Amino acid sequence: MTESTTSRRETKFTRAENEQQVGANSRAENWFIRHLVSIKTVARVLFGLIWAIDGALKLQPGFVSSFPSLMASVSTGQPAILNGWFGFWTSLTLANPAMFVYGEATLELALGVALILGLFRKIAYVGGIFLSILIWSVGEGFGGPYNASSTDIGAGAIYAVVFLFLIIVNASHGPSKYSLDSLIERRWETWKKLAEV
Numbered sequence: 001m002t003e004s005t006t007s008r009r010e011t012k013f014t015r016a017e018n019e020q021q022v023g024a025n026s027r028a029e030n031w032f033i034r035h036l037v038s039i040k041t042v043a044r045v046l047f048g049l050i051w052a053i054d055g056a057l058k059l060q061p062g063f064v065s066s067f068p069s070l071m072a073s074v075s076t077g078q079p080a081i082l083n084g085w086f087g088f089w090t091s092l093t094l095a096n097p098a099m100f101v102y103g104e105a106t107l108e109l110a111l112g113v114a115l116i117l118g119l120f121r122k123i124a125y126v127g128g129i130f131l132s133i134l135i136w137s138v139g140e141g142f143g144g145p146y147n148a149s150s151t152d153i154g155a156g157a158i159y160a161v162v163f164l165f166l167i168i169v170n171a172s173h174g175p176s177k178y179s180l181d182s183l184i185e186r187r188w189e190t191w192k193k194l195a196e197v
Contacts, residue, residue, distance in 0.1 A: 041178040048115025055108030074141040118179020132159035171197040
């Protein structure tokens with residue numbers, strides 16, 4: 001064997017060895033990768049706490065009586081094309097404000113508990129997207145009215161994106177082992193249809 005052939009083999013071996021070592025070091029040093037299971041669980045639980053608190057705040061005394069004026073104020077300053085949308089929801093909620101307030105509070109509390117416990121996660125994530133969009137489009141007035149003093153698009157749109165993120169993380173990194181769903185799945189395999197994406 002010639003000296004150049006031996007040198008090339010050693011160089012290839014050394015380069016491959018270095019690439020493996022760098023890859024192993026970056027994975028070992030990446031805190032987020034090492035703690036992904038815990039991070040996604042903490043994110044889900046914190047998001048659930050936000051929803052549970054939001055639902056509980058709607059149960060405060062006096063909120064039902066102020067709800068119709070709150071709904072009417074959302075349409076103020078909105079483009080004329082949206083008058084029918086806001087008119088529909090305002091008239092619908094005026095008919096029975098207590099039903100809408102307590103119904104929304106119940107949905108938000110149930111969603112918060114489902115997220116905290118990790119129960120019915122797939123249903124909670126998809127339902128959370130729809131509830132967030134409904135809150136954003138009705139209660140937050142699509143985040144508007146948009147004018148020179150507008151600073152954000154509203155929390156409902158952001159919440160919908162967070163739910164989408166939770167779906168993607170669950171689908172790409174597997175089921176959450178720190179959840180009630182995980183415990184139930186060990187006993188009943190078919191539970192995965194309700195829990196996993």
